[in-house]
Amino acid sequence: MIINGVEIRDTFAEAFPMVGTRLIVTADTPEWALIAGRTTTGFATSVIGCGCEAAIERTLSAEETPDGRPGVSLLIFAMDFGSLKKVVPLRLGQCVLTCPTTACYAGIETGKRVPLAKTIRYFADGHQISKKIGNKRFWRLPVMEGEFVCDEDTGSVEGVGGGNFLILARSRGAALKAAEAAVAAMGKVEGIILPFPGGVVRSGSKVGSKYKGLFASSNDAYCPTLRGTRPSALPPEVGSVLEIVIDGVSFAAVAEATRVGIQAACAVGQEGGVVAIDAGNYGGNLGPFHFKLREIMGTEGGAA
């Protein structure tokens, strides 16, 4: 399959089940909402080293939030529900509670409950105030700046982590340009995040290492500087590879993001230096979710 001169390789991305939740963080200004969102989702690129994967899903207008202030929606994923229940209150307490003017609300109503203020309310040392409206309880925690308002808990979903595709390009600049285009386009897809810096990974990994104790190591088959010294997946004209990793609330969301991202990368085209689109997998033996690139790109506006 060729799109705009770019080869879509006949392969698939292999992804894993993850458990995720969504937080709605609001603040007095869009800038402070973004600061809270970025801080909360910082150091959350990969569960391998960070315990969770998180990012800002999208920004929210005042009309879209529970308290009528600008906000951001955040998605946080962990490998299991027990881990999610630990990492969310930690990040909430250290990064949202501490951030000026913020409040935090549940972004998912269904599924197992992930504690928010249910855990961190004790910071208020007995001065916390509970309010239950309908079936929803929220808490008011006195803080030096005023009050921190936070829902008691949020729901969760069984999502998909580790969806991905690789952009093989002639140069670093071309790979970056295509990756930036893909990230921009994928940002419009709801229900997914790209947890790596700017949505892009330059150090894609393979499973295992020659060193004891390392679970992952450099994906040498895609390292241009190792071509010829190791079995390589790169044709001679490829000088740089960047990866986009996708976590989402459903298979369909990740598939749609993959389609949109590849489409945008291919729009840069052969003339822009993009050679091929590939994907990372482990032979299909580890992850139950397989995103077949050619099927996805053959499905206009839908999941494969």
Next chain:
Amino acid sequence: MSGVSLKPRAPFEARVDFSGITPAVTGPLTLRELEHLAVPHGTRSVPLAELFFIEGAPDGVLLIEIGDARLDGVGAGMLEGELIVDGPVGAWAGRGMAGGILRIAGTAGDFLGAELSGGRIELAGDAGAHAGAASSGSRRGMSGGVIKISGHAGARAAERQRGGLILIDGDAGEGLATDMIAGTVSVGGAIGPLAGRGMKRGTILATSVPALPAGFVDTGAHELVALALLARRVPELARLKDWGSARRLVGDTLLGGQGEVLAPG
């Protein structure tokens, strides 16, 4: 209309205890069984059909055409469905209700929604004393649900309230939220004396700072995000978004309480 319609045959000569005659109870019954349902009337117990003309088919909605101030316990113990009264009701309406909707087009006597734990009561007229309060001898008043009073509320509304929301469009009588434990009561009109006495927690939303017992402390005016949230989650409290800031008075500190009265700052 759908559901069952009850029309009094004549003004009641004695008080009628309507407790327990709810849509959940009448729903499975045939019209004939409904006619024979026993109802306390004064010192006697009489078949429902002796007091009411009964029409319709039981289906989760119960309509009482022409209410009566001697009709006590309307909607008491309701769990689901809808009970509509096209007129006034007596005491204990919606007592111990846990679900469903009770709509009353007229006034209500004392103890409206006492110990309510869920559901919604909508009263078009005035309520007597102890709306949403604890029954005599009980430690806790309403613990959940919503009571909306479009008129005035009598004395000691929200007494020992433990949760839920009371919305009073008009004035509230003496002793509002006495010994309140938690929950929220909003008053659109004037608040009588001794509001909040013995308050442990909970919130009184007022349109101006009322005369309060000595145990209340003024913490000043604050911008509270919680008010914007309440304004969005409760349509009847939409006015809170226009407050800007709120005066917050905390009490009853003489008893170690941390309840609050909020009024526009």
